[in-house]
Amino acid sequence: METRSVSPVFVGRADELATLNDALAGAAAAEPQALLLGGEAGVGKTRLVEEFATAAARRGAVVAVGGCVEIGADGLPFAPFSTALRALRDALPEEFAAAAAGQEEELARLLPDLGEAAVGRHGEQGLARLFELTARLLERVAAGHTVVLVLEDLHWADASTRHLLAYLFRTLRAGRLLVLATYRSDDIHRRHPLRPLLAELDRLRTVRRIELARFTREEAGRQIAGILAAEPDPAQVDEIYERSDGNAFFIEELAVAACEGNRTGLTDSLRDLLLVRVEALPESAQRVARIVAEGGSTVEYRLIAAVAQLTEDDLIEALRAAVGANILTVTRAGDGYRFRHSLVREAVADDLLPGERSRLNRRCAEALEAEPGLVPADARVMRLASYWYHAHDAAKALPAVLAAAVVARRRHAYTEQLGLLERAMELWDGAPEEVRSALRPADCTEAYPPCGCDPATTPLRYLDLMAEAAVAGRFGGERERALKITKRALRLLDDEPDPLRAAWFWAQRSRLVQAQARGDGRQELATAQDLVRGLPPSEVHAEVLALAANWSMLHRPGPEAVAAAERAVEYARMVGARDIELHARLTLGGLKVDSGDTETGLAEMGQVLADTLAEGAHNVAGRAYVNLPSEMQAVGRDREAAAILREGIAFTRKYGLLDSEAWAWGNLSDALYSTGQWQEAAEAAVYAARVGHSAKPRGAGALKLAHLALARGDVAEAGRQLATARACFGTHDLVAQSSLPLARIALGIAAAEGRIDDARAELLKALDAGFPPGSHRYGWPLLLAAATAEADARTLPAAGPERAGILDRLAGAVRKLTTGAPLWGAYDHWTRAELLRAEGTDTADTWSPVVTAFECLDRPYDLARVRHRLAAALLAEGGDDERDRAVELLRLAAAVAAHLDARPLADAAARLAQRARLTLTGAAGRAADPADPAAALGLTNRERDVLGLVAAGRTNRQIAEELFISPKTASVHVSNILGKLGVSGRGEAAAVAHRLGLFVAGTLAAGTRG
Incomplete structure (x- = not known):
């Protein structure tokens, strides 16, 4: 009987294939598609993808496939993207070249075939820029062709691959592109690094997730029939189905084993099931299988030959036997071999004895050192580091692992760099002294703290590795690991005092504590300041002062913060630390605006922006594009700020500054809200919530959406967005720019739901915390919302005896809050008028100056609200002239409310008109003719x-x-x-x-x- 280990008949999966074909149709219509295909090992994911890819190619799509490489922490970063992009370039060479034109040096980090990777600034902005360029490359290539990008075995993905995939799924907006990623669901344990990504992608409405179930008995029977090329015995189907549990791969193995008479050699152990056919191979073929199992997911023919040490004929026969038995398969490029199923590879590798594994890895490393061309150039350093590490040769492994860490850093693969540096720290004590003393900081680190020594000649220290690892953890989002490293480093520095290094680590710890919402970072910064106090000026000293000034601007603005910023500028200039100087000047300008010296502060910030653009200081420019318009908004110049923010969004997107882009979108949302462009404001807020890497800018976006929802009367949506914002901001480091807007929205929701006591509780918490200098832009809307809530609740029984005390505290806060700009002067008048309305003593004369103040400002919604108030006061006075003016004011307010979809204001205007028997579409007091x-x-x-x-x-x-x-x-x-x-x-x-x-x-x- 003829047997095939793979059934020629595609069994089942009709629904899943239909979903994939629907997605392909959507992609062909220029609507990018994103899908996740999950299922346990051997359930049939690869076969489904192959069937779909074949059908897609028949329909004219270009299919590019890349697989994740299972080597571990030292795996090649972005491996599936590199492979897929190479396939895409081969399929569409002209289109690919045009799409990559001008960005080859940057994209070479993903596809080294494009040339030498650019050497430049490293950090989060470099990684983010690489992500943005990749997304735009795919969009351009897919502009004229339907492209299917398949990324297999996501459960083995390195962190950089996971981050890039998440970015693509969030941001792809154009092109005829379908991205399909597969993963093993049974490998995703509770602490698996892919689990958080899957949870995040599940929340995206644009991502579809497909879970492959096991075969039914009927489907298993059809699969066995295809393998046997004959109708199987029902009893045999029952036995195989029972033992395989419907897993397609196990069905294949059991069916072939049964036909080959190996039934008695199998046990219920999965390992034995997977190894039984390997053990049936000739000894030479088994030897080759062990080399391939330990050499990596894919192993090149020349490397196999160098390690196996067989004659060419014997090697070919061994490979033929392994391929013929469907244990190994030839790679698409035809230059190497891999296991047909990764489960078999795992079983073979696990079956190796410890000494056997070390010897195989040593042979691979020695062969690769003797002949570097045995593997592709872009994989050589990583593979060598892996082989020497698993060979347990610290003398060889330490420099190899550090060289791989440099490659990872240059590719912005910071999580992989962190893992490699942790291996280097593990190997440090085991490496001979002569090996360690030959290493230099300049050879393998960039983040070590300046300490007055020459990094090109001074021997590498263990603390240098820890410093580099801490920064890699911060850039790669592994902040908990970075915190542990800084803690260990500071313990070491207790035994070997070094004030500059210790200050540097304390400064990093302050950043990490704030990022993790574990505290406000002040204690750590204070320790760093104590350590550098009295020391000669240095870059560390300047950085600590700049960080302290920025912390004070957010937490305790005032004269001390200004003095710290001025000292940071002075020290940075003395030691030539230009980026630190520009950061400190930007902070200083913001502090001057907040203190009332508006024009001087804005001029300084504008100059910093110009300097950064001229000097190519992209990271500082990204911050300037956020802070300068923010300070302009603080004095009511929203329309000017919006123009700069749009320019800043284009800049930050171009250079991959994702967090700065997110903050800019959030500030733009505020500006558009103020100037009455609410639909555009909502779109900007969505971008703010989606784009950033960090939680706080995403929280700011959610806060803007909550504000809009509340103004439009969607209280439930406002509550959902408020909860999201609170989760993003955390509770350990709430500064005025987040705590006061959060309180305002919470108060507004409580008031809208009639919970006046809860609204008052939010107000009292804010009043007890106080309003630091510069926080008036957040304080005035909160006080206004509280005064409005009290005025609306004046006739309610829930007003309570504490009402008088609340009004007194509100009035006291109003008297103390800054009114240095026309906008906040208008808010002052408005809030005082609401307090009079709360006491029932407001008149038309109360509201007329408020309307006049807002008529001079570019804030149509605010103007409509105060016109509504004036109309109510005029109608209460009852004269004919007042009635005509009230009708006009109500019509204007209602028109704005309708345009903005501000339902609470529209309803209030309609109710007022109904009570006064007015028709807003005709003359006063009569129906329209x-x-x-x-x-x-x-x-x-x-x-x-x-x-x-x-x-x-x-x-x-x-x-x-x-x-x-x-x-x-x-x-x-x-x-x-x-x-x-x-x-x-x-x-x-x-x-x-x-x-x-x-x-x-x-x-x-x-x-x-x-």
């Missing part, structure tokens, strides 16, 4: 007057003078008129009015006034 063309168009009386003057050729200023309104109000009227008439300009508006007969001898035909 359907025969009146102006009324049919929804024009108010005031808009009729304005339209007449527009038709007469008046400018906004002339209209304002004739109608005794402000130019800003005239502009709003003109905009509303153009919208209602459906025209784009003033001339078209006049033409439409004349065509409809709205004018008679220069006046409106109906409803004219005065």
Whole structure:
């Protein structure tokens, strides 16, 4: 009977294949698709992907496949992307070259075939830029062709691969691209590093997840029939199905073993099941299988030949036997071999004796050292480090592992670099002294603290490894591991005092503690400051002072923070630390703005931005693009800030500064909200919540979405976004720029739900904490929200006896808060008016100055709210003139509310009009006349007057003078008129009015006034 170890018949998987084909259709329609395919080992993931890939290729798609390499912490970073991009370049050489043009040096970190990788700044921004370039490369290549990018065996993915995949799934927005990643679900234990990524991707609506189940008995029977090329005996199917539990690979192995008479050699042990066919091979083939098992996921033919030490004929026969038995398979490129199933490789490797494993790794290393060309150049250093490490030869392994760590750092694979440095620390004591003394810091580290020694001639110290590892952990997101390393380093420095190194480690610890939300980092920074106090100026000293100044700006702004920033600038200049100087100057400028010296501070920050752009200090420029417009927003210059923020977003995206980009999106959302562009503000907030690596900028994005949801009346959504923001910000290091907006939203939600006591509790917590200098931009909205809540609750029984005390505390806070800019002066008037409304003593004279103050500002929603308040006060006074003015104000407020979808304001305006028996679409107190063309168009009386003057050729200023309104109000009227008439300009508006007969001898035909 003819047997095949793989069934030629594709069994089952109809639903899964349909899902993949639907995704392919979506990709072909220029809607990028992202899918995760999971299932236990041997369940049939690879076969499903092969079937899909074949069908996709028939439909014209380009399929590029890359697999993760299972070598461990020292595995080749980005291996599946390197392989897939190489396949993509081979399939579409011209398109790939055009898409990569100008970025070859950067992309060479992923695909070394493109040339020598660029040597430049390292850090989070370098890694982020690489991610952004990769995403844009794929989008460009997929612009004209449907591309299927398959990344197999994600359970073996290195951290850099996981981070890049997560970035692609979050940010791909264009191109005919489908990204499909597979993983073994049974390998994903509770602490597996892939588990957090899967949880994150599950929350993305754009990612579809497919889980492959085991075969049913009927499907198992069809698979066995395909393998045997005949209908199997039902009893045999029952036995195989029972023992395989429906696992497709086990079914294959059991079916072939049964036909070959190996039934008695099998046990219930999985290991025996996997090894039985290997043990049936000739001894030479088994020897080759052991070399391939230990040599890596894929092993080159020439390396196998060098290690096996067989004659060429014997080696070929051994490989033929292993391939013929479907144990090994030839790689796609035809230059190496791999196990057909990784489970078999694992079983063979586990079956090796300890000494046997060490000897095989030593032979691989020696062969590779003797002839480096045995493996691809981009894998050589990593493979050599792995072989020597597993050979347990510390003298050879230490320099090899450190060389691999350098490669990982240059490729921005910081988690892999950290793992390699941890191996180096493990090997340190076991390596001979002459090996250690030959190593230099400049050869293998970049992050060691400056200590007055020459890194090119001074021997490498164990502390240098720890310093590099701490920075790699911070950049790679492994902050808990980095914290442990700094703790161990500081313990060592207790025994060998070195103030500069100790200060450097304490400064790193401060950063890590804040990033992990384990504290505010102040104690660690204070320790670092104590250590450098009295020492000669140094780069460490300047960095500590700059960090302290930045900490004070966020936590305790004031004269001491300014002094620290000035000292940091001075020290940085003395030692030539330009980046530190620019950071400190940026902090100093922000502190000056917060202290009231607005123009000086903004000028300094603007100069820093110009300097960083001129000097290529991209990291500082990214921060300047966030901080400068933020300080402009602090004084109400939102429209100017928005222009700089848009420029900053383009810059930070270009250079891969993801956290800076996220902060810029958040600030842009604020600016767009203020200027009445709420849809764009929501989109910017979504980007802020999605783009950043760190939690806090994502929390800021969620906070903006909560603010918008509350203003639009979606209290439930506001609550969900508030919870997300709180989780991102944590509770250990809440500064005013996050704690006060969080309190404002929580207070607003409580007030909207009628929980006045909870609203007061939020206010009291904020009042007890106080408002540091510079926090007025966050304090005023909170005080206003609290005063508004008290005014709205004035008639409720829940007002309670504590109401008077709350109002007194609010009034006291209002008197103390800064009003140094027109915007905050207007908020001062508004909040005081709400406090009078809370006491029932507000009048039209209370609200008229508030409206006047906001008419001079570019904040349409705020203006609509205070107009609504003035209208209510006018209606309460009851005169005819007041009634006409109230109608006009309510119409304007309702129009803005409708445009912004601000439902609470729209409902409030409608209720007020209903109580006063007003019709907002017609003249005061009467229904709109359907025969009146102006009324049919929804024009108010005031808009009729304005339209007449527009038709007469008046400018906004002339209209304002004739109608005794402000130019800003005239502009709003003109905009509303153009919208209602459906025209784009003033001339078209006049033409439409004349065509409809709205004018008679220069006046409106109906409803004219005065």
